[in-house]
Amino acid sequence: MASRTNTFSGQYQYSIDSKGRINVPAKFRQSLSPDSDDTFVITRGLDPCLWIYPLEEWERIEDNLRNLSFLRPKERQFIRQIVRWATPAKYDKQGRITIPSTLLEIADLQDNAIIIGYLNKIEVWNPDNLESEAAEVDFSDEEYESLATQNQIRL
Amino acid sequence: MASRTNTFSGQYQYSIDSKGRINVPAKFRQSLSPDSDDTFVITRGLDPCLWIYPLEEWERIEDNLRNLSFLRPKERQFIRQIVRWATPAKYDKQGRITIPSTLLEIADLQDNAIIIGYLNKIEVWNPDNLESEAAEVDFSDEEYESLATQNQIRL
DNA sequence: TATAATTGTGGGTAATAGTGGGTAATTGTC
DNA sequence: GACAATTACCCACTATTACCCACAATTATA
Numbered sequence: 001m002a003s004r005t006n007t008f009s010g011q012y013q014y015s016i017d018s019k020g021r022i023n024v025p026a027k028f029r030q031s032l033s034p035d036s037d038d039t040f041v042i043t044r045g046l047d048p049c050l051w052i053y054p055l056e057e058w059e060r061i062e063d064n065l066r067n068l069s070f071l072r073p074k075e076r077q078f079i080r081q082i083v084r085w086a087t088p089a090k091y092d093k094q095g096r097i098t099i100p101s102t103l104l105e106i107a108d109l110q111d112n113a114i115i116i117g118y119l120n121k122i123e124v125w126n127p128d129n130l131e132s133e134a135a136e137v138d139f140s141d142e143e144y145e146s147l148a149t150q151n152q153i154r155l
Numbered sequence: 156m157a158s159r160t161n162t163f164s165g166q167y168q169y170s171i172d173s174k175g176r177i178n179v180p181a182k183f184r185q186s187l188s189p190d191s192d193d194t195f196v197i198t199r200g201l202d203p204c205l206w207i208y209p210l211e212e213w214e215r216i217e218d219n220l221r222n223l224s225f226l227r228p229k230e231r232q233f234i235r236q237i238v239r240w241a242t243p244a245k246y247d248k249q250g251r252i253t254i255p256s257t258l259l260e261i262a263d264l265q266d267n268a269i270i271i272g273y274l275n276k277i278e279v280w281n282p283d284n285l286e287s288e289a290a291e292v293d294f295s296d297e298e299y300e301s302l303a304t305q306n307q308i309r310l
Numbered sequence: 311t312a313t314a315a316t317t318g319t320g321g322g323t324a325a326t327a328g329t330g331g332g333t334a335a336t337t338g339t340c
Numbered sequence: 341g342a343c344a345a346t347t348a349c350c351c352a353c354t355a356t357t358a359c360c361c362a363c364a365a366t367t368a369t370a
Contacts, residue, residue, distance in 0.1 A: 015319070019357085023318055041164075046294060046310065062162060064308045066274060076202060078302050080278070081292050082310075084271045086164040088182075092359075094318075102166065170329070174347085178328055247349070249328075 006031045006054050008117030013127070016113055020104055021096045025115060028122060029095055037090075042103060044085035047133065050099070050107045050124040057120055058086065099124075161186045161209050163272030168282070171268055175259055176251045180270055183277060184250055192245075197258060199240035202288065205254070205262045205279040212275050213241065254279075 008031060014023045024032065032040045032054050041058040045051040053061075065082060068075040085106075091097050099109070108126045116123040116130075138144070148155070163186065169178045179187065187195050187209050196213040200206040208216070220237065223230040240261075246252050254264070263281045271278040271285075292299065303310075 017320065019321090021319090026317060051310075061308060061310065062164075062274065064306055067306055068302070070201070073202070074298065075302065077288065077292055078299060080271065080273060081289065081294070082308075083164045083273055084166040086272075088164070093361095096318085098357075100165075172330065174331090176329090181327055248351095251328085253347075 006034070006057060007119055008122050009119075010117045012115045014113055014115060016099075016104075016109055016111055020099050020101060021092075022099060022113055022115075022124070023094075023096050024091055024122075026095065028115075028117065029091070032122070033090075039088055039090050042087050042089050042097070042099060043082075044103065044106055045123060047123075048107060048129050049126075050103055050109075051118075052097075052122040052124065053120070055088070161189070161212065162274055163277050164274075165272045167270045169268055169270060171254075171259075171264055171266055174253065175256065176247075176253050177268055177270075177279070178249075178251050179246055179277075180272075181250065183270075183272065184246070187277065188245075194243055194245050197242050197244050197252070197254065198237075199258065199261055200278060202278075203262060203281075203284050205258055205264075206273075207252075207277040207279065208275070210243075 008028055010025070010027070012025045014025075016022045032052065034054070035056075039055050041053045041055060043051050043053070043058075062083070065079050068079055070076055070079075085103065087100055087103070089097050089099075107124060108129055109124065110126070112127055114125045114127050114130055116125065147153075163183055165180070165182070167180045169180075171177045187207065189209070190211075194210050196208045196210060198206050198208070198213075217238070220234050223234055225231055240258065242255055242258070244252050262279060263284060264279065265281070267282055269280045269282050269285050271280065294300075302308075
């Protein structure tokens with residue numbers, strides 16, 4: 001059974017300085033790299049944001065990718081699209097991380113960012129993009145009701 | 156259990172100079188030749204790119220090839236197709252490698268290249284070719300969703 | 311409420327990473 | 341053996357990153 005130690009939630013806003021550094025919420029630091037060597041993995045999210053995984057969580061994903069066959073073009077491509085954005089990183093003495101410029105562009109990050117705890121990972125959003133994504137959602141929609149029901153989500 | 160020391164990920168862009176030299180990402184150098192003699196193996200990829208293996212990883216592949224029978228024409232051919240592109244190489248004092256002209260042509264490499272960490276190896280791509288390959292991928296595609304589901308890849 | 315500890319932000323400097331080119335050594339060819 | 345072509349080795353320069361220190365703001369503690 002999966003342990004519940006590394007679960008993230010909550011939302012925080014931080015500035016991104018001229019060197020591409022952003023603070024990690026103090027509450028997340030322990031869960032993000034429990035093994036005290038301060039390492040974790042930043043990568044591209046499926047939505048227009050970044051995802052940050054604890055190292056062991058990312059290794060779990062990599063292990064599954066290794067089971068795919070390198071002989072099938074589709075599977076090679078699938079692996080590549082996931083792995084090529086993943087960058088191991090550490091925080092500095094102040095608990096900040098430096099986000100690679102490639103990833104800054106991809107997530108459209110400039111001066112500020114919103115950090116969201118998202119169960120097994122952390123999300124980093126451009127505040128505007130997060131808002132517009134949220135605006136698309138309509139929770140009165142039947143689609144959402146059925147999603148909740150099917151998955152027995154009783155709020 | 157396989158060790159996790161030699162796992163590659165992330166994407167970097169570098170120039171290829173007039174001598175066919177290209178830089179190896181500093182983050183990869185240690186994993187690429189842990190035994191401090193700076194040796195590794197460059198070869199042709201199955202996609203239109205080059206693959207670079209740590210020496211021991213390549214030796215593992217060679218060991219498997221040795222188990223094939225030299226008596227069967229098909230197997231002789233199979234071995235030949237894999238082995239004949241593999242070139243041992245070292246980096247220079249600055250951490251660059253000189254790519255043989257044959258392999259430069261095969262991977263269609265000119266002025267710039269993108270280097271991708273790909274689990275047990277490194278890929279070297281012509282930026283344009285990589286982009287067109289990537290354009291084929293759509294993670295909302297049913298094919299990819301089923302790939303992820305079947306292999307229990309939970310991002 | 312005062313004080314101490316932690317958290318978040320900014321910036322300077324040293325070290326490392328990346329790029330280009332010259333020259334010597336090696337290789338292959340005639 | 342002489343020559344050209346290629347490769348290996350060395351040095352120099354620039355850009356980027358890592359590391360360090362300082363300080364304000366917030367939170368915890370007495």
